[in-house]
Amino acid sequence: MPIIEVNHLTKEYRLGAIQGLKQTVLNTGARLMGRKVEERPLFKALDDVSLSIEQGEVVGIIGHNGAGKSTLLKMLARISTPTRGSVKVDGRIAPLIEVGAGFVPDFTGRENVYLNGAILGMSRQQIDKKFDEIVDFAEMAEFIDTPVKRYSSGMQVKLAFAVATSIEAEILIVDEVLAVGDLAFQRKCFDRMEDLIKRQEKTVLLVSHNIRQVERLCSRVVLLDKGALVEDNEPSLVCNRFINLMNLSIRSDRAHRQVREIQNSGEICNINMEALNPLTKCSGSLSFGSQATLRFSFDVVSGLRGVAIYIGIHTADFVYLTNNNTAFSARDFSIGHHTVELIFDEITLIPGIYSVLLWIGTPEGKVSYHTENLATFVVASDDFSISRQQGQALFSMSGSWRFDGVELAY
Amino acid sequence: MLTIAKNLYDYRELMATLAWKNIALRYKQAYLGIAWAILKPVSLMLIFTLVKSFVGIESGNIPYPILTFAALMPWTFFQESTLDGVNSVVGNTALIKKIYFPREIFPITSVLTKLVELGINFVILAGLMVWYQMIPSIHFLWVPVIIAYTVLTALAVAFAGAAVNVYYRDVSQALPVLLSLVMYASPVIYPLQLVKNKLIVHQAAGGWSDTLYTLYTLNPLAGIIDAFQSVVLRGAPPDLNAMIPGAIMVAILLPLSYLYFKRAESYFADVI
Numbered sequence: 315m316p317i318i319e320v321n322h323l324t325k326e327y328r329l330g331a332i333q334g335l336k337q338t339v340l341n342t343g344a345r346l347m348g349r350k351v352e353e354r355p356l357f358k359a360l361d362d363v364s365l366s367i368e369q370g371e372v373v374g375i376i377g378h379n380g381a382g383k384s385t386l387l388k389m390l391a392r393i394s395t396p397t398r399g400s401v402k403v404d405g406r407i408a409p410l411i412e413v414g415a416g417f418v419p420d421f422t423g424r425e426n427v428y429l430n431g432a433i434l435g436m437s438r439q440q441i442d443k444k445f446d447e448i449v450d451f452a453e454m455a456e457f458i459d460t461p462v463k464r465y466s467s468g469m470q471v472k473l474a475f476a477v478a479t480s481i482e483a484e485i486l487i488v489d490e491v492l493a494v495g496d497l498a499f500q501r502k503c504f505d506r507m508e509d510l511i512k513r514q515e516k517t518v519l520l521v522s523h524n525i526r527q528v529e530r531l532c533s534r535v536v537l538l539d540k541g542a543l544v545e546d547n548e549p550s551l552v553c554n555r556f557i558n559l560m561n562l563s564i565r566s567d568r569a570h571r572q573v574r575e576i577q578n579s580g581e582i583c584n585i586n587m588e589a590l591n592p593l594t595k596c597s598g599s600l601s602f603g604s605q606a607t608l609r610f611s612f613d614v615v616s617g618l619r620g621v622a623i624y625i626g627i628h629t630a631d632f633v634y635l636t637n638n639n640t641a642f643s644a645r646d647f648s649i650g651h652h653t654v655e656l657i658f659d660e661i662t663l664i665p666g667i668y669s670v671l672l673w674i675g676t677p678e679g680k681v682s683y684h685t686e687n688l689a690t691f692v693v694a695s696d697d698f699s700i701s702r703q704q705g706q707a708l709f710s711m712s713g714s715w716r717f718d719g720v721e722l723a724y
Numbered sequence: 725m726l727t728i729a730k731n732l733y734d735y736r737e738l739m740a741t742l743a744w745k746n747i748a749l750r751y752k753q754a755y756l757g758i759a760w761a762i763l764k765p766v767s768l769m770l771i772f773t774l775v776k777s778f779v780g781i782e783s784g785n786i787p788y789p790i791l792t793f794a795a796l797m798p799w800t801f802f803q804e805s806t807l808d809g810v811n812s813v814v815g816n817t818a819l820i821k822k823i824y825f826p827r828e829i830f831p832i833t834s835v836l837t838k839l840v841e842l843g844i845n846f847v848i849l850a851g852l853m854v855w856y857q858m859i860p861s862i863h864f865l866w867v868p869v870i871i872a873y874t875v876l877t878a879l880a881v882a883f884a885g886a887a888v889n890v891y892y893r894d895v896s897q898a899l900p901v902l903l904s905l906v907m908y909a910s911p912v913i914y915p916l917q918l919v920k921n922k923l924i925v926h927q928a929a930g931g932w933s934d935t936l937y938t939l940y941t942l943n944p945l946a947g948i949i950d951a952f953q954s955v956v957l958r959g960a961p962p963d964l965n966a967m968i969p970g971a972i973m974v975a976i977l978l979p980l981s982y983l984y985f986k987r988a989e990s991y992f993a994d995v996i
Contacts, residue, residue: 327994388993391823391824392824393820393821393822393823393824393993394990394991394993394994395990395991407824418745418749420749420752421745421748421749421752425748428741429741429742429745432737432738432741432742433738433741433742433819433823433825434823435738435825437737438737438741
């Protein structure tokens with residue numbers, strides 16, 4: 315018997331602003347007269363989503379911004395109603411959708427705990443009973459009688475999280491709340507969530523952009539894309555697909571609007587750089603562990619003498635990672651079209667998005683051409699043990715382990 | 725009906741807490757605090773008394789200041805609770821978008837909040853009664869019934885108004901204007917007896933007089949204010965004839981208004 319059942323759930327929103335009274339009256343009039351009325355276009359926030367969740371499951375919901383995650387949670391929490399389809403929930407839901415909704419700045423911490431508790435459905439006795447625990451968890455004993463408006467934003471969220479997670483409900487809906495406070499508090503939040511999940515066996519729906527968190531906490535992950543349910547499977551499989559998807563979409567987004575400063579002496583033009591994957595013959599998407607080629611072509615306008623070429627790879631936030639150059643052999647380029655290729659035997663960059671910088675000039679330092687972000691490419695991997703390292707590492711280096719002299723077998 | 729009652733019971737603690745929030749919030753950083761609640765009816769009473777000394781309004785054997793104060797109490801309560809009720813849904817956007825509970829809690833809480841201020845005004849009323857040496861009669865027991873009826877009247881406007889206000893904020897702009905017009909159409913400055921004398925006794929509008937009087941009493945406030953004055957000051961039971969048209973009006977409007985609110989409620993979070 316599933317605790318949550320979602321059947322062919324569709325939610326449509328009308329785009330554009332609400333019509334003025336005049337337009338509404340005119341349209342109603344026209345409709346009554348049997349004439350057709352121009353409707354505002356519809357936007358499908360959720361498109362035929364079906365899902366069933368059993369008691370005690372911990373389900374992660376991931377997807378890009380605007381994929382429909384929050385809309386889905388809102389439907390489950392009854393905040394909004396479906397256009398089509400049905401949602402059946404068997405039990406009490408505690409929504410932690412953006413903690414701190416309903417905090418009143420003029421109230422003291424104590425007053426807000428009672429107010430927020432009541433809003434979340436706790437009775438006064440329940441709050442009385444849990445009050446000390448809440449304050450203790452939030453590390454707020456000292457400030458509990460100070461108005462919340464004097465709190466720092468971190469203090470507010472800490473208190474809100476403490477209240478929200480002390481509700482007794484069968485189903486917890488958690489939307490991006492673990493990313494609060496400083497590192498120490500995040501750790502505490504995480505432990506608390508884990509306790510709720512593992513020990514108290516609550517059913518939890520977790521929306522997060524933190525893939526590692528999702529993978530660690532959830533027993534099952536659902537991937538939403540443009541309102542549709544794309545994948546519903548084991549965490550590692552879904553997370554891997556999501557990471558690759560996300561990187562690709564960021565790349566195509568960045569490729570469109572790249573801000574780059576170009577330093578060009580005017581000697582060369584028509585520069586074109588691409589990252590090629592010889593396996594898939596695909597440009598812009600490289601596979602971890604396999605070969606890759608950076609190819610660039612350019613036209614020389616006036617003769618270049620004694621120049622070297624530097625090609626570097628850097629991250630989106632300009633951490634320079636590699637530098638391959640021909641400084642050991644500066645050369646001349648005749649007027650006309652040239653193509654240069656840099657071949658890597660094995661990509662050891664951790665999956666993610668990277669950019670290429672190009673520098674052409676003499677080894678002594680006279681610059682003919684220099685730019686960053688010339689091309690952007692994605693590194694992807696089918697192996698989640700590799701792609702999950704995104705954000706934690708930039709490179710992978712192969713190594714072996716030895717414990718008390720005994721080699722660890724993989 | 726049953727589900728409404730059950731909802732109200734289930735969420736009684738939330739309503740109490742929200743009402744406490746509204747009251748505490750309103751006076752939190754105000755030096756005069758809750759005293760502001762009495763300032764409005766008291767100052768209006770003084771103004772009306774001043775005006776009365778120029779134009780001369782027949783107030784019977786009851787001193788005019790206390791008569792108009794007894795009219796201002798239910799009137800201010802109705803006016804403010806209606807206004808607050810209509811704005812309550814839009815004013816709680818943050819909650820509407822985050823958490824579900826039956827949305828009628830917002831208008832109901834607004835109206836309940838105003839009951840507290842009404843209660844404070846009873847202290848002033850008691851003071852005035854001592855000053856004018858008036859002794860309450862057994863008919864004073866009608867007061868809770870009259871107030872409950874006023875609550876229902878305010879809710880009849882507040883439910884529909886709050887729901888429409890989500891779509892068209894015009895409501896919250898138009899309502900204050902409309903309500904101040906209604907005040908002149910209610911026996912606040914003048915007693916109902918004056919209207920009655922003109923229309924029923926003198927038949928001032930000829931054959932239309934009785935119809936006009938019924939129309940006048942279709943405004944539930946006409947009956948409410950007159951009844952309040954009667955049971956508190958005149959020591960007489962409420963004039964039911966003046967109350968019936970208004971009561972029928974409320975009995976029809978309140979369910980319609982509530983149903984409309986419940987129908988619109990599921991879209992609040994999308995539209996607000």
